[in-house]
Amino acid sequence: xxxxxxxxxxxxxxxxxxxxxxxxxxxxxxxxxxxxxxxxxxxxxxxxxxxxxxxxxxxxxxxxxxxxxxxxxxxxxxxxxxxxxxxxxxxxxxxxxxxxxxxxxxxxxxxxxxxxxxxxxxxxxxxxxxxxxxxxxxxxxxxxxxxxxxxxxxxxxxxxxxxxxxxxxxxxxxxxxxxxxxxxxxxxxxxxxxxxxxxxxxxxxxxxxxxxxxxxxxxxxxxxxxxxxxxxxxxxxxxxxxxxxx
Numbered sequence: 001x002x003x004x005x006x007x008x009x010x011x012x013x014x015x016x017x018x019x020x021x022x023x024x025x026x027x028x029x030x031x032x033x034x035x036x037x038x039x040x041x042x043x044x045x046x047x048x049x050x051x052x053x054x055x056x057x058x059x060x061x062x063x064x065x066x067x068x069x070x071x072x073x074x075x076x077x078x079x080x081x082x083x084x085x086x087x088x089x090x091x092x093x094x095x096x097x098x099x100x101x102x103x104x105x106x107x108x109x110x111x112x113x114x115x116x117x118x119x120x121x122x123x124x125x126x127x128x129x130x131x132x133x134x135x136x137x138x139x140x141x142x143x144x145x146x147x148x149x150x151x152x153x154x155x156x157x158x159x160x161x162x163x164x165x166x167x168x169x170x171x172x173x174x175x176x177x178x179x180x181x182x183x184x185x186x187x188x189x190x191x192x193x194x195x196x197x198x199x200x201x202x203x204x205x206x207x208x209x210x211x212x213x214x215x216x217x218x219x220x221x222x223x224x225x226x227x228x229x230x231x232x233x234x235x236x237x238x239x240x241x242x243x244x245x246x
Contacts, residue, residue, distance in 0.1 A: 026233040028054045028061060030223075032241040042072040046243075054089075054235075059108075063087040078121045080136075086113040090162075097153075106149035106160060115140045119171075128179040136171040170195045177209075184211045202226045207239070217243045 034048035050064040068082030089110055095103040119136035144164040148157050175190035185208050192203040207221025218241070225235040 024233045025236060026054055027056050027236045028052055028238075029057050030237055030239040032239075033243075034241070035244045035246070037246055043069065044071075045069045059089065061089055076123050078123070079119075080121065081118045082116075084115040084117075086115060086140075087111075088113055102152040104149050104151055104160075106147065109147045109162075111142065111145050111147075111162070113140055113142045128181070130177040130179065132173075132175045132177075134171075134173045134175070136173070138169050138171060139166065140169070141166045167196060169200070185209070186211075199228055201228055201232075215245050217245065219243070 030050065030052045032048055032050040034046055036044055036046040038044050046068050048064075048066045048068070050062075050066070052061040052064075053059060054061040064084050064086050066082055066084040068080065070078050070080040072078050087110060089108055092108045093104075093106045097103045115138055117136055117138035119134055121132055121134040123130060123132040125131075142165045144161060146159050146161050149160045150157055171192055171194055173190055173192040175188060177186055177188040179186055187206075187208045189206045190204075192205070194200040194202070203223055203225050205221050205223040207219060210218045210220075212218060219239070220241075221237075221239045223235075223237040223239060225237065227234055
């Protein structure tokens with residue numbers, strides 16, 4: 001079984017190097033703290049707070065507060081839904097004149113986003129392997145806001161409006177988890193695709209969940225995020241999360 005587990009993890013992680021050699025890469029740390037309450041055998045609700053960094057983990061990237069719920073429609077099929085409030089550190093933006101000189105520079109700024117999602121997760125158990133496929137629709141809305149930018153042509157700072165924006169994304173995740181006999185640690189690996197009419201990015205993750213007790217769970221993982229947009233850096237992420245269950 002150990003050989004099979006290693007084979008599956010390697011197979012899922014193999015595409016990690018695709019495109020990594022011809023694009024810049026960044027590193028960040030993602031941490032989260034959450035709580036879950038099992039209402040009955042089918043319904044579970046939860047809350048979560050998350051913090052992320054970027055720029056080789058030197059810059060705060062975003063804070064997130066979320067609420068969620070899941071309901072077992074069938075023993076192998078689960079319905080989920082949730083809302084996230086995201087306080088995001090948006091990247092700086094530079095525009096150029098036709099002759100190549102600087103036109104405007106808008107520094108990074110903090111702004112809000114609202115995200116709603118719903119998903120279906122189907123699970124298949126094969127011996128000690130747990131194979132799941134999750135299809136998630138998510139809608140994200142960024143409100144309009146005013147920030148500042150520097151006008152190089154006139155050598156002054158000026159107010160500028162950042163228009164509102166919304167997006168619909170379909171996230172498809174295939175995951176394999178292994179139940180180690182007489183162990184509280186469960187290793188897992190997954191691949192997740194982000195589609196918005198076109199493939200936007202791919203996430204590859206390997207990690208483990210550790211059920212310290214029935215109430216306390218820790219999850220640690222490494223994630224590689226391959227961006228299809230050439231203006232976006234690929235990301236290497238170390239993640240650590242804690243969940244209290246009651």
